[in-house]
Amino acid sequence: MTLTELNIEQLIDLCKANNQQAQLEVYNRYFKAMYNTSLRIVKDLIKAKIKPIKNEKSLEDFYINRFGEELYKTFFKDYTKKVWGLSCKDLSADWGRQRVKSLDIRSIIWHSIKKLIYSTGTYGSKAQRSLIEKFLYPAKGPGMMWDKVEEKCLENGVQIIKQAWVNHIGLKSNSAYKVSYVKDDATHEIKCSALISTMPLKHLIRSLSPSAPKHVRSISDKLQYRDFIIVGLSFTKLKFKEERNEFIKDNWLYIQDKGVKIGRLQVFNNWSPHMVNGDHCWIGAEYFCSKGDSIWNLDQKEMIR
């Protein structure tokens, strides 16, 4: 059998045994595959520009019109399903307009060219949000911002009650005037002159007393929420670091492949070295899920496995 007749697993076995011809064959196949994929990307991009989908309705239409079908399938189709648990066909194009805004292939290419010339990342309020590469980050994570908010509130005489569950918000003339909450199994009530809520909209609407109109409740009850599990992994050794003698530079690695459940990896060292002990590498494996589904129900041992 010649090398060209072997399947990829057989070729990889030969590569492991240091067969250089097999390595060249893998390279040739990879090159051919990438060449064909690039051709499809260009062809689909031209098609999207010449003949865009009229009347964009779904997020799928939105992405195809901006990136072409091949790039949509490679980067957005399965990843969106992983993150939000819904197909791009079932999400509205407005979702894309709000989250991705003006990002399209032209702005990505232009961004890459500028980066080659100026060798600095995009920074500041003028940058397209999805292309920002530099940002300010609290040394020990965003929780520090809330510690500061707490400190400022206490300085100004604001009372903070923690571990409390709001169950009723009393309304008078369309304004909140009292809040009742449960803490340590006891119900308490406080009066308020203004209320700012950061609890999920569904819970907020359910807490209103008197109740919100029926049609408002029926819409809010249908709101779907997505949940998220992060598995922290601490490494003392990284194989690729030893081989290349450099540390990975990314904060996030997106995993589009639908064959694996993991959606994204975070490298905490790159958010801020102050969050990590010594020369350990802290990686966060992110799983997007919904309360009660098969990922959510995994116990700690199964999750680690």
Ligand SMILES: Cc1cc2nc3c(=O)[nH]c(=O)nc-3n(C[C@H](O)[C@H](O)[C@H](O)COP(=O)(O)OP(=O)(O)OC[C@H]3O[C@@H](n4cnc5c(N)ncnc54)[C@H](O)[C@@H]3O)c2cc1C
């Ligand atoms: C799958 C997924 C991926 C995401 N990826 C990113 C990302 O990559 N980058 C990014 O910037 N954002 C991302 N987000 C969004 C980000 O997590 C949210 O925008 C952010 O957490 C919202 O913060 P919040 O304070 O408004 O709400 P939450 O973080 O939901 O906080 C609401 C709080 O209210 C509490 N609460 C609820 N009901 C009551 C009650 N009755 N009484 C008292 N307390 C109550 C809850 O316990 C909770 O602590 C992602 C979100 C999801 C679901």
